[in-house]
Amino acid sequence: xxxxxxxxxxxxxxxxxxxxxxxxxxxxxxxxxxxxxxxxxxxxxxxxxxxxxxxxxxxxxxxxxxxxxxxxxxxxxxxxxxxxxxxxxxxxxxxxxxxxxxxxxx
Numbered sequence: 497x498x499x500x501x502x503x504x505x506x507x508x509x510x511x512x513x514x515x516x517x518x519x520x521x522x523x524x525x526x527x528x529x530x531x532x533x534x535x536x537x538x539x540x541x542x543x544x545x546x547x548x549x550x551x552x553x554x555x556x557x558x559x560x561x562x563x564x565x566x567x568x569x570x571x572x573x574x575x576x577x578x579x580x581x582x583x584x585x586x587x588x589x590x591x592x593x594x595x596x597x598x599x600x601x602x
Contacts, residue, residue: 528586529593536580537590554598564601567591 541550553559561567568591575582582590595601 525589526593526596529589529591530597532582532586532590533593536582537574540578551598554594561599564591564595564599567595567599567601 538550541553542548545552545556554561561570568587571582571587571591571594574580575587
């Protein structure tokens with residue numbers, strides 16, 4: 497049985513639509529992660545590093561985080577120990593943002 501060319505056109509359109517929806521979701525997750533970093537993390541980190549720049553904690557040479565798994569554990573630890581009230585999906589968004597912006601783990 498041979499499929500009509502219209503089927504293939506629709507399939508390709510659907511694939512492109514799914515791709516763009518996923519890109520939009522990723523952008524929203526990164527924006528959420530950035531907002532969480534600014535609201536929940538930056539002030540505390542600013543107190544821990546020189547010059548009051550909370551972002552320097554992520555890029556310092558003696559950082560404790562050296563894998564994506566360590567980053568996820570650290571975010572979870574901060575959330576529970578500091579009672580940040582992050583939901584699990586917030587932790588994921590925060591890890592995604594920090595990894596893409598600072599760490600760049602694969």
